[in-house]
Each structure stands twice: as structure tokens, then as C-alpha cells.
Amino acid sequence: KLSGTLSKSAEPVKQAAVLGAGIMGGGVAYQSASKGTPILMKDIRPEALDLGLSEASKLFGKQVERGRLTAEKAMQGLNSIVPALSYGEFKSVDLVVEAVVENVNVKKSVLAETEDHIRDDAILASNTSTISITELSKALKRPENFCGMHFFNPVHRMPLVEVIRGEKSSDKAVAQTVAYAQAMGKTPIVVNDCPGFLVNRVLFPYFAGFSLMMKEGADFQQIDKVMERFGWPMGPAYLIDVVGTDTAFHADRVMAEGFPDRMTHEGKNAVDKLYELERFGQKNGKGFYRYE
């Protein structure tokens, strides 16, 4: 309902920003820039900014190779992603997407800090996978300007965006976030707030079922093969490597706390062990599988 009506009256986002230049932040920056909305990309590590920009550059390069963009347009797009280590230019920003690590305390402190550097009417949206938007909003002075904006990985390929309405999110915040998702060529759905929202309430119990089978002695490669034959684009082990075992580990904790009867498991599962071994998945070249 909202995406069809309210978003029409929303102000277009002319300048965006993203916090975090990792898998998701880098993807959001590329998608925004490629659809014509300039974006500041802030991280606390210069090397993360370099990686985020080089990933975006590769994606623009592919568009040129496929004849979908001229080299000039690709260069314009890439130049509209402005890397930042400080909040210097954040007063010009209409909407900020927060995409830092999946940790409630880190997110709260980053969101509160950001709120001090943006205009009173700017919207803050978190790309959290699982953490309650109402809980995160407790760190803010203007919780009405805050909602969830949950993209899926890889951002440039996955059409869905969950826009999450927290207890205090205003219609304006939700509508503007919906409008921005549409401007990025995505399909937004407005969902209510709870740990995991909609998609991850389905996905994480699936991961939990997979982990349980591994504890019972199943082979992850066989499970992956079977799920592919079943018709899914990839099996659970490969998908967890794409997500990152660190993100999956943190998100699993949030889900277990939110749904203790459905999600808790005794002892460590495979994802916990990979995380402890710092096998973070594709992002550092080793997880369930090895990547060159």
C-alpha cells in the first residue's frame, strides 16, 4: 500500500550516503551511483574504501563491456561515489544507509554519531539483517527519521529491499526510503519490525536446520549439491560463504535471542567454528570452501 501511494509524495533523494564500504556498503554505493543518485561512502578504514571503489569500478566496467553504458557514463557514475573518512560533507545528504558490522552496540554508536552530522530533516536507514529497528532507534534523538532499509547480497543483482517500519518511524521516513529504493531500480516491500524482519525469519531457521544436519554428520558439499538440484541457485554452505560467516554468526545470535524456542542450539555449530578460525567466507578467501 505504502509503496504505491505515499512514496509518490516523497521528496526524491538527491544526495545519499552509506556508512561502511564492505560487501553491502560498496554494493549500495554502486547501485545508487549507477541509477543516478550521487553517494558519499564513509568507512573508518582507508583500505575498505579502496576495496569498495575497486569493486564498483569492476561493476561499471562490466556494464561498458556489455554495451549497456558508454565509458564516459561509467566514469561519471564512478565519480559520483565519493569516498570519505569523515562526516565533512554530510550536511548535503538527504538519506544515509548504515551498513557497518552486525553488532547492536556498534550500530547504535555509529547511528548516534551520524545523527549529529546530518540535517534535522535527513533520513537515517539501517541495512541491518536482523536487529530490531525499534531497538536501534533508542540511540537516536530523532527516531521518527529512522527506519530499516535491508538490501540483499549482491546488491546489484537482488531485486528486493525490505523497508522496516520501527515503532517510531514516521510515514515520511518510510516513504522516502521506499522512493529511494525505487529510484535504485529495486522492489521495496514495507514490513513490520521484529528480529530478522521477513526474509531472514525464513532464511535463518533454514541455516539452523542445515547446521543441525552437519552436527548429525552430514557433508556440507552434498547438502549444497542436493539443494542446487532441488532448484535453488546455491546451497546453504555456499550461501553462508557469500554472506560472510562473521555476519551470519552475529545475525544468528540476534535471531536466537529473538526466537529462543526456534533458534537456539547447544554447543558450537559449523558457522561458529569457522568464525572462530577467522574463515569469514568469500570476503577473505576461505569459509566452508576455499576461494582463490
Ligand code: NAD
Ligand atoms: P563487511 O564486514 O563486509 O563491511 C562492514 C564495513 O563497515 C567494513 O568495511 C568496516 O570497516 C566498516 N565499519 C565498521 N565500523 C564503521 C564505522 N564506525 N563507520 C563506518 N564504517 C565502519 O559487512 P557486510 O556484509 O557489508 O555487512 C554490513 C551490514 O549489512 C550488516 O549489518 C549486515 O548484517 C548487513 N547485511 C549483510 C548482508 C550480507 O550478505 N553480507 C546482507 C544484507 C545485510
